[in-house]
Every structure is written in structure tokens, then in C-alpha cells.
Amino acid sequence: MAALSLSVSIERFPLKVPFVIARGAKTHATVVAVSLSDGQATGRGECTPYARYGETPEGVAQAIEALQHVPGALSSRYSLAHSMPPGAARNALDCALWDFEAKSSGVPAAERLGLAPLAGVDTCFTLSLDSPEAMARAAQAAQVHTLLKLKLGGDGDIARMAAVRQTRPDARLVADANEAWSEDMLAPFLAAAAEAGFELVEQPLPAGADALLARVPRPVPVCADESVHTSADIAALKDRYDAVNIKLDKAGGLTEALTMRAVARDTGLKVMVGSMVATSLAVAPAFLAAQGADWVDLDGPLLLATDRDPPLHFEGGKLRPASPRLWG
Template identity: 55%
Template sequence: MTLLSSPMLIGKIERWPIAGSFTISRGAKTEAITVVAELRQGTVRGRGECVPYPRYGETPEATLEALLAMQIPVADGIDREALQQVMPSGAARNALDCAMLDLEAKLSGKRIWELLGRRAPAPCVTAYTISLGPPDIMAAAAAKVAHRPLLKVKLGGPGDPARIAAVRNAAPQSQLIVDANEAWTEADLEANLAACAAVGVTLVEQPLPAGQDGALAHIKRPLTVCADESVHDRASLEGLRERYDAVNIKLDKTGGLTEAMAMADAAKALGFDIMVGCMVATSLSMAPAILLTPEARFVDLDGPLLLAEDRDNALLYDDSLVYPPGPALWG
């Protein structure tokens, strides 16, 4: 990898209004709060964006503090390989790892996938998210986007069979994937999976709470079940083989693209399908994850589509088709 010569690291918290609100089983929010890392070397700048995740005890303020604590190591020339050892996985390392990659690409004048020896990403279909709500509200939201080929439906516990049936009725032609965000229990697991299978859902993401998902190993799964909160990096893969068929790779969990690429390779070797996921954030968060899409069965990088506005030089979304980033954005 390119060694960086005394770059300057700065960080900041940004707030991006969501168009309407975004609701999952753990609550609703009206803005995306991101932390941006910027590395400056002469006139060249590399950037990375992360989303602190309250589910893991992260806050924007603590994430920014952890990022800025790396100013001296960065100025001393720490590289990405060493970064993986001195920072824990999570949002702060993601922002810095992706900023390093962006700076490497800009200093070299090459696209980042060329430098990393990865397959060049191509335009791909991303899921579009339907927020959790009463069945009639979710059906109305689904009807507005029923032309999209892939919808991701947020579910949340009691009443989920009615919710998914309502969405299917409103969007009969769309492929459906479901995210329960840990809201189901062992008592309703099989009934909810059956209700999803009955309307042709392709995949259910994280039905049971992380650490309480052993029941998945003892039932016949009627559709693909994907780990999200139960999986973070390569170290967490081996223990999931009996419970899950797929893993959702998110850069804010892995701590950046460097670990995410290694995790994707390891997951494929273990026989897992790959889903590339995101938090609600700007195109700067999505851009590095697009390098994983050539290996993915499912792509869920719709975060910017849920915002009231995106940043300059944003990713191009042609309805549900998302294109690789231009160099002015990232990489």
C-alpha cells in the first residue's frame, strides 16, 4: 500500500436531514449524523465518512474524539495495515481507513480498485427501504415505489405477518427482503419466517437478537437468513455457519473497507452469501462499499436516497441502479 508522508488529519460531525423519518424496531430518526475524516497532504485530500451506531454504544462525539486521537500517529506515517492493529473496529476506524484509501488513490492518480487489485465495480441494483409502521402505511409507501426491483422491508415484532402481506399486495412484482432488526423471539420465529416465505420474501435479516440466535440452528429455514448484528468482522464468521446462510457486511461494523474486503473473501470461502449494507448516510459512506458489490448477492446501499439532500459529486442513482463513484467523490 502507498505510504503516506505526514498527512494532516481533521474531523468533523455533520448532520443530514432525512426526507420524512426513518423507522426501525429500535426507534425513529429524522436526521443522519455522520463523522467525516479528512486527510490533507499538500493540496490533495482524502475523505471517509462513518455513522456512529448507538446499538454498539457509539456516539458522534466519542467517535470524533477517537478519530482525532489518531492525529499524531497519522502525522507519523501510520499505514492502513498498522491502523487495523491500533484502532478497534467500528465507526471511527472506518472513517480513517476510507480516508487513507481515498488519499492513496488520489496521490497515485489511479482508481482504488486498480491499486487494491479488486474487480472494477459496475452499476448494480440496490434495495430501497420501506420503514416500519402500521400495515396500511407501509403498503402506501410500497405502492409508491412498486416499480423498484428490490425492496427492503423493516419489520418489528407483533403484527409482522400482516405488515409483510400488505407490502407484497402493494408491490406484487418487486423482490422483497426483510430486516427484523433483532425484534423477533424464538416463540414467533417460525411463524414469521413462514409468513415471509408465503409471500415470496427472498431473505430475512437478523430475526433474533445477537447472542440469542441459537434457535436458527435447530429449525428448517424456508428462506435465506442473513446475519447483521451477529456478525462484525472475520473473527465472528466461523461460529455462524449453522445459524445463517448469508452475512451483511457494513463498513461501520468492520471498521473500514480494508477489513470488509478481507471479510468478504473469508465469508465466500466459508460458503456464505454476501449482502453489502449501509447506515443512512451520504454518498461518501456508500462509495467505498461499492467495491464489495461484485461479490454480493444483495446490495443495500440506498442511504442517500433516504436523505433530503446529498453532498456534492454524489453517487449517481438511476432509480434503483447505483453507479460506481467518480474520483471527485471518493477513490
Template identity: 50%
Template sequence: MGNRNLEISAISSPLKRAFTISRGAKTSAETILVTLTENGATGRGESVPYARYGETAASVTAAIESARTALESGLTREDLQSLMPPGAARCAVDCAMWDLEAKLTGTPVWKLAGLPEPKPVETAVTVSLDTPDAMAAAAKSTQGRLLKLKLGGPDDLARIEAVHAARPDARLIVDANEGLNANELPAIAKAAAALGVVLIEQPFPAGDDDALLSRPGPVAICADESAHTRAELQDLARRYDAVNVKLDKTGGLTEALATVREARTLGLGIMVGCMVAGSVSMAPAVLLAGLADVADVDGPLWLAEDVAHGLAYSDGMVAPPSADLWG
């Protein structure tokens, strides 16, 4: 071994429009791209440093750089799991390793990982946080029949009502990104089912969600910010009906696979989610979505310009990645 080359790039991709959640807005996707080259083959992995967990482009780059010697000396994907903690740095490297292995062996990642043969999957498409009227207007022009509404404020029920009136054909996921309090959820949950809501995501701050020990209403509650890896699942199963598995948080496809499989044994529903990023970041999640109940992998739709050979989206469906893109 020892003939592997590592490249690390920080990428800023402008968005078509602002992406707004309860914690603020962004107008670009900031990602870290890892490229591993070995014996003429190249693997890529991309991740999103997430400020919610104290990550920056600089800190993620530094973490990967600190592992350069091991990576270029032939570190295995299995050993990577103990060398680097979960998070964006390990995610980019782990996904690049999967892609590189696929390129070197001529075997697609889905086969290497024991995943179902990939097919187009339905994805939720996000409606960014705004006024009720603005969100209703956005919903009218949003493709697909599974919409994810960002919430966060006193007009949340009005937002859901406005979007449902504009798109009565759509199933709705509502995502508070930790922005609700325990007094607000019962009214939203009571009305939600009649307004087309099929899932409520992370209503309360992580670590402050004991109110979910007696969950209200007929709509399932899904953990996001509370969920990272397998380590939280036993506790989450007491509070939540489902878990949102994001590769940027698990530290890549390897741990994400294990998390999904263990969550199933605990009776949890599965959402495979994403950060706002392009198709290199999204491709592994699209493959993993074959094991999920719900997929939220619309990140590239927000970019003003995606990479070459990017994922193909049509009417709320996303096709599996081509070998030219990833895996």
C-alpha cells in the same frame, strides 16, 4: 512523511422522512467525516457512530483525535488496523486513506483493492417500519424491485402480506433488527417464500440466536447485528446462511474486503449493507457490492440533501462513484 493533515467534522443531515426500525426512529443522519490531505491531494471517509454499539459522535471523534499524531506522521493503512479497533472511528479513517491513495497514485480504489471493475448495481430500497397499510402505500411509491421491509411487532406477517399485495413485482428482504422471538419466526418463514421474500435479516438479538441452529423454512437467514468482522464468521456459519457486511462495523473497506473473502470460503452468502448516511459513506460499499449477492446501499436516498457529486440512483440501481466523489 509527516506532511499529512487530518480534519474531523461531525455532520448532521436531515432526512426526508423518519427512518423507523424496531429500536426506534431517526430524523437525521449523524456522521463523522475525516479528511486527509497530503501533497495537494485530499481523501475523504465518512462513518456513522452507532448507538447500538455504544458509539457517539463525541466518542468516535475522540478516538480519531487520539490517533492524530500517528495519522499525520504517515501511519499506513495496514498499521491502522492494529492501532484502532473495528468500528466507526477506524472506518472513517480507513476509507479516507483508500481515497487519498487513489488520488495520490491516480489509480482508482477498485484497482488498488483488486475489486471487479465497477458497474451499476441493484440496491435494496428500505420501507420503514409502520402499519401494514402505510408500508404498502410506501412500497407503491418506492423505486426498484428489491425492497427491504423493517419489521418489529405483532403485525409483521400482515406487513409482509400488505407490501406483497401492493408490489407483487418486488422481491422482498425482511429485517427485524433483532425484534422477533423464536415463537414468531416459524410462521413468518413458512409464509415468506410465497410472499416474495428472498432473505430474512437478523430475526433475533445478537447472542440469543441459538434457535437458528435449526433454521426454519425455505428462506435464507442473514446475520446483521451479530456480524462485525472476520472474528465471528466461523460461529455465524453454524446459524446463518448469509452475512451483512457493513463498513461502519468492520472498521472500513480493508477489513470489509477480508471479511467478504473469508465468508465466501465458509459458504456464506454476502450482503453489503449500510447505515443511513450520504454518498461519501456509501461509495466504498458500492464498490464492494461487486463481490456481493445482495446490496443494500440506499442510504443517500433518505437524505433531504446529499453532497456534491453524489451517487446516482435510478429505478433501484446505483451507479459507481465518480472520482470527484470518492475513490
């Protein structure tokens, strides 16, 4: 591959309403966008730096810019994987390389992966952490979505789960505690989730304190998120978790995300494919990894007041394949 020119930018996209989880609230999606070009074809990628993993937009942008001075690092996705650790920076570059390969060859990424034709996927619609009454109102307002994901935060979560279930008896429900439960909360809160008919609970305990999951009954399947980043993490999780949440920003790109999906299946774990709060440019490659997933959580563009042009297309709660002009 000829040497590619690289451009990097930090961009902010306002949200429709504040997005609240156990660790705090945000009013904008702050992303790092990358373009790789040979003068004829241009590939694009996007990542969302995450403070939970020690990332900042400025640090990620600097790491990406520094890589252009490493000989051969951008010559292929495989060279990239050996030149940069997993994380948001590598994700943006890996996805930009996938897009560049598709646009320069005329062969879509989905076809290269043997995934064509792509099928639409039902995605979660996320309800921000709030009072039980407010979350029930948000669930009622989201009637078009039949798969809801509740952000939880510890105290009050039993009431939150019950209130949303009472309001939406028709909906499929999953919960995401973002490491907010204590060991004493685990058993009664999982029992309450089962009573309310939840399909899945994500990361109830802190990543460094999740060994308890191997010793207690799990009446609802439990999914690793903060506890799993790459395929190398999966083997150690088998006795603690029933599923893994694969996110390109954690894995370091679509390439590793696809490996994670295969390893999780081989290990007997179910798969959720998710993303950070991001634009359609970040979700488009994750959509490929989401083909055949047990749960999909790719509603980030629905939370934005403005998005990329062209954006991804949603029909109710179903996400459709991206336009080639967007990515891939």
C-alpha cells in the same frame, strides 16, 4: 508515507421523511467526516456512529482525533488496523486512506483492487417500519424500485409482509427485523416470509440469542447483521445463518470488509453489503465491496433531503460508480 494532517467534523443531514426501525426513529443522519492531507492530495472518509454498538458522534470524533498522537498509526491502512479496533471511527480513517492513496497516486481504488471496470448494482430501497397499510402504500409509491427491504418490528410483521407482497407482486423482497422477533415468533414468521416470497430475512433474533437458528428449519435464508462485525465472527455463524451483512462501519473500513467478503464466500455463506443511513461519501467505498454481492442495501443517499456534492448517481434502483471527485 509523509505525516498527514487530519481534520474531523460532525455533520447532520436531514432525511426526506423519518426513518423508523424496531429500535426507534431518526430525522437526520448524523455522521463523522474525516479528511487526511499531505498538502497536495486529500483523502476523505465518513462513518455513522451507531448507538446499538455503544458509539456516539462525539466519542467517535474524539477517538479519531486521538489517533493523530499515536506514532505511525496513520502511516498506512495496515498500521491503522493495529492501532484502532473495528468500528465507525476506524472506518472513516480507513476509507480516507484509500481515497488519499487513489488521489495521490492517480490510480483509482477500484483499479488497485482489480475491480475495474465497475458495474452498477441493484440496491434495496428501504421501507420504514409502519402499519401494514402504510407500508403497502410506501411500496406502491416506490414503483421505480424492484428490490424492496422491509423494516419489521415483531407483532404485526406477518400482516406487513403480506400487505407489501399483495401490493407489489412484481418486487423482490427482503426483510430486516433488527433483532425484534422472539423465539416463539421465529418459525411462524419465517413461514409467512416464505409464503410471501421473501428472498431473505435479516437478523430476526437478538445477537445474543440466535443459537435457536441452528435448530429450526429456515424456509427463507437468514442473514446475520448485528451478529457479525468482522471476519473473525464468521466461522461461528455457519450453522445459524445463510448470509452475512457486511457494513463498513461494523467492520472498521473497506479493508476489513473485503476480507469479510472473501471469508464469507470461503465459508459457504452468501453476502449482503449494506450501510447505515449515510451520505454518498460513505456509500462510495461500500460500492466496491458490493461488486458481486448477492444482495446490496446501499440506498442511504436516497433517504436524504440533501447529500454530498457530487452525489452518487442512481438510475431507478441501480446504483452507479462514484465520481472520482467524490471518493476513490
